[in-house]
Amino acid sequence: MSEAPRALEKLNIRRPTLVLDRARAVRNIERMAARASSAGVALRPHFKTHQSLGVGRWFRDVGVSAITVSSVAMAHYFAGDGWTDITVAFPVNLRELDDIAALAERVRLGVLVDSRDAAQAVGRRMGAPLRVWLKIDTGYGRAGVAWDDGARITAVAGDILGAASLEFAGILSYNGLTYRERTAEGVRRVHDEALEKLRSVRELLVSRGAVACAVSIGDTPGASLAEDFAGVDELRPGNFVFYDLTQVGTGSCASDDIAAAVACPVVGIYPERGRVLLYGGAVHLSAESMESEDGRVIFGQASRAWPGGAGPFAPVVSVFQEHGVLEADAQWAAGLRLGDLVCVLPVHSCMACNLYTEYVTLDGERLGTIHKAREA
Amino acid sequence: MSEAPRALEKLNIRRPTLVLDRARAVRNIERMAARASSAGVALRPHFKTHQSLGVGRWFRDVGVSAITVSSVAMAHYFAGDGWTDITVAFPVNLRELDDIAALAERVRLGVLVDSRDAAQAVGRRMGAPLRVWLKIDTGYGRAGVAWDDGARITAVAGDILGAASLEFAGILSYNGLTYRERTAEGVRRVHDEALEKLRSVRELLVSRGAVACAVSIGDTPGASLAEDFAGVDELRPGNFVFYDLTQVGTGSCASDDIAAAVACPVVGIYPERGRVLLYGGAVHLSAESMESEDGRVIFGQASRAWPGGAGPFAPVVSVFQEHGVLEADAQWAAGLRLGDLVCVLPVHSCMACNLYTEYVTLDGERLGTIHKAREA
Numbered sequence: 001m002s003e004a005p006r007a008l009e010k011l012n013i014r015r016p017t018l019v020l021d022r023a024r025a026v027r028n029i030e031r032m033a034a035r036a037s038s039a040g041v042a043l044r045p046h047f048k049t050h051q052s053l054g055v056g057r058w059f060r061d062v063g064v065s066a067i068t069v070s071s072v073a074m075a076h077y078f079a080g081d082g083w084t085d086i087t088v089a090f091p092v093n094l095r096e097l098d099d100i101a102a103l104a105e106r107v108r109l110g111v112l113v114d115s116r117d118a119a120q121a122v123g124r125r126m127g128a129p130l131r132v133w134l135k136i137d138t139g140y141g142r143a144g145v146a147w148d149d150g151a152r153i154t155a156v157a158g159d160i161l162g163a164a165s166l167e168f169a170g171i172l173s174y175n176g177l178t179y180r181e182r183t184a185e186g187v188r189r190v191h192d193e194a195l196e197k198l199r200s201v202r203e204l205l206v207s208r209g210a211v212a213c214a215v216s217i218g219d220t221p222g223a224s225l226a227e228d229f230a231g232v233d234e235l236r237p238g239n240f241v242f243y244d245l246t247q248v249g250t251g252s253c254a255s256d257d258i259a260a261a262v263a264c265p266v267v268g269i270y271p272e273r274g275r276v277l278l279y280g281g282a283v284h285l286s287a288e289s290m291e292s293e294d295g296r297v298i299f300g301q302a303s304r305a306w307p308g309g310a311g312p313f314a315p316v317v318s319v320f321q322e323h324g325v326l327e328a329d330a331q332w333a334a335g336l337r338l339g340d341l342v343c344v345l346p347v348h349s350c351m352a353c354n355l356y357t358e359y360v361t362l363d364g365e366r367l368g369t370i371h372k373a374r375e376a
Numbered sequence: 377m378s379e380a381p382r383a384l385e386k387l388n389i390r391r392p393t394l395v396l397d398r399a400r401a402v403r404n405i406e407r408m409a410a411r412a413s414s415a416g417v418a419l420r421p422h423f424k425t426h427q428s429l430g431v432g433r434w435f436r437d438v439g440v441s442a443i444t445v446s447s448v449a450m451a452h453y454f455a456g457d458g459w460t461d462i463t464v465a466f467p468v469n470l471r472e473l474d475d476i477a478a479l480a481e482r483v484r485l486g487v488l489v490d491s492r493d494a495a496q497a498v499g500r501r502m503g504a505p506l507r508v509w510l511k512i513d514t515g516y517g518r519a520g521v522a523w524d525d526g527a528r529i530t531a532v533a534g535d536i537l538g539a540a541s542l543e544f545a546g547i548l549s550y551n552g553l554t555y556r557e558r559t560a561e562g563v564r565r566v567h568d569e570a571l572e573k574l575r576s577v578r579e580l581l582v583s584r585g586a587v588a589c590a591v592s593i594g595d596t597p598g599a600s601l602a603e604d605f606a607g608v609d610e611l612r613p614g615n616f617v618f619y620d621l622t623q624v625g626t627g628s629c630a631s632d633d634i635a636a637a638v639a640c641p642v643v644g645i646y647p648e649r650g651r652v653l654l655y656g657g658a659v660h661l662s663a664e665s666m667e668s669e670d671g672r673v674i675f676g677q678a679s680r681a682w683p684g685g686a687g688p689f690a691p692v693v694s695v696f697q698e699h700g701v702l703e704a705d706a707q708w709a710a711g712l713r714l715g716d717l718v719c720v721l722p723v724h725s726c727m728a729c730n731l732y733t734e735y736v737t738l739d740g741e742r743l744g745t746i747h748k749a750r751e752a
Binding site: 013014015048070071073090091092093094095096099114115117118121141142143176265267268269272273275277279282283286287288318320321322323325337338339350351354357371 | 389391446449469494517518519644651694696698699701714715726747
């Protein structure tokens with residue numbers, strides 16, 4: 001029970017714990033800030049990945065002053081720590097108009113709409129000025145007005161422009177298609193295609209009288225790898241602060257950039273079937289899976305060396321509510337004992353982080369999350 | 377924004393909310409209690425599904441006095457509400473021996489081991505008497521000593537029997553293989569095969585001097601459908617309290633037995649591509665998926681009538697952190713408006729419930745969960 005990497009030993013971990021490597025996270029933030037700066041675009045990082053005031057302060061220390069969140073509750077949470085420029089990058093929920101109106105009294109708030117019904121409902125309800133983005137779909141198919149539906153684009157924009165309490169911010173898009181790529185070249189191509197579409201939408205709106213029409217884009221692969229940001233005004237990546245195995249797969253980061261891992265106690269060792277059982281399941285890692293390089297479905301990669309080094313890895317081949325099963329060869333498992341800690345790099349850090357009320361840094365600092373705050 | 381089913385209208389739901397149909401849940405509990413009673417076995421329901429003191433009291437009202445949990449923290453939580461007979465059905469975590477010892481001073485506590493190392497470590501640490509189950513693997517391959525490894529079984533049992541502070545409770549198994557079946561006959565066959573193996577293990581242990589050797593089994597499909605419980609002393613199903621789409625798939629329940637759903641506001645309607653967007657994603661439903669009857673991967677089934685009726689359904693075909701995408705035909709979506717509520721039946725209710733700090737019943741009662749309590 002003493003084989004934990006030295007950096008973990010002093011953290012007194014008894015149960016699955018989300019551990020952050022602060023130095024790596026800050027390096028990731030600084031790199032992204034430098035990319036945005038050299039491209040001449042504003043960085044408005046998405047805080048849905050960490051959902052933590054403490055991690056938010058790491059961004060503030062690097063000079064970030066405007067943020068993105070994915071829910072009104074999250075906007076309220078960060079507003080409480082002095083953030084005053086917040087975009088809720090989620091189609092406006094008409095059941096929360098009162099909350100939105102209250103928050104707009106306190107901070108410079110942005111929301112997004114993709115229909116005339118939503119634009120009109122928001123326009124009717126708001127007293128304080130509210131920035132409204134028109135959500136555009138460049139092909140991902142999740143939310144937004146289709147980029148080539150000029151009639152609807154101008155109609156929704158017209159509703160925003162025509163409402164006294166609303167400020168038309170511009171067009172906002174999320175290009176999730178970059179996640180399907182496996183090379184930097186592929187990510188850049190998909191990024192460039194979407195950007196070309198957004199430029200045409202902006203041209204249309206400017207030609208119809210929208211004097212100011214900013215362009216906001218958001219995915220971590222594009223933000224990490226693209227070279228062309230011409231016409232882009234702001235970047236909203238989120239995942240890059242911690243990265244994860246999915247981002248390694250897109251080529252957006254290296255394994256050594258991953259700044260979040262779940263430390264899990266070993267509760268079973270079965271050399272006869274090449275398995276190790278972890279206290280660390282779907283309620284600690286999430287049930288998100290991905291294909292590994294050899295085409296298998298995995299739920300994480302376990303390392304006995306993290307954060308000292310990335311590998312070697314034993315894949316998490318199945319998860320249950322509290323259990324995680326590793327496929328571990330004799331070499332990986334050599335000397336392993338019940339009660340040892342291993343660190344699992346997550347498939348999707350946003351989803352793993354969402355399962356915790358607090359994180360622990362390698363320095364032993366405990367950082368509460370929104371899930372802690374909402375019950376305090 | 378007024379199309380919510382009448383039962384939901386008065387709940388004042390603004391965000392994704394886990395709604396419980398208490399009458400159905402109590403009916404599910406009563407049915408399982410009746411099944412156990414008529415089979416002559418004790419019911420020790422698994423509380424990992426709901427993780428809520430309030431729901432626990434529904435079981436108490438039906439006469440349940442002994443429970444199962446999946447973590448030491450969960451055992452402490454329920455002990456705080458007067459539960460005095462608790463089994464932690466998870467391989468003992470040596471990093472929590474102090475917590476286990478403290479709890480064993482307060483309640484009749486059971487834990488499980490599947491190795492000599494674990495049995496000996498527990499034996500060395502415990503002061504207060506602790507009941508220890510020997511975990512047996514009948515073929516599922518997750519945890520446990522293989523049912524046909526007689527040498528190891530007798531060695532681990534010997535370690536338990538030889539430790540002064542430990543009480544050998546018997547053998548405990550979890551037959552997750554029943555989840556792969558799609559008919560009652562299939563579930564019964566798989567159940568019966570595992571039971572035969574457990575009987576042989578018990579015979580072996582009794583022949584080696586284990587005077588008392590109870591047999592404890594646990595899966596909801598087997599508990600819901602099996603007819604042969606000869607030789608079984610206790611049943612530990614958990615999911616049955618709420619059931620879910622996975623259980624409908626195994627034939628263990630009907631859609632109308634599902635007692636938990638996530639009420640989600642509609643935030644996008646896209647008839648041109650047959651999609652409806654919900655405020656309700658992987659942080660509200662979990663990322664658990666299943667194959668629907670027509671072979672597609674789905675993350676839930678959305679109903680506009682629940683709890684008034686089950687269908688018709690629109691499948692959740694993708695989930696993101698906060699978004700859920702429905703494939704909805706014109707008939708299903710007829711008259712739907714932004715802000716309406718739809719109820720999503722979960723793929724796996726245990727995993728969906730784990731994402732909430734409280735549930736709301738159709739009567740408007742709010743029931744806190746362990747995630748609320750641990751931050752209070």
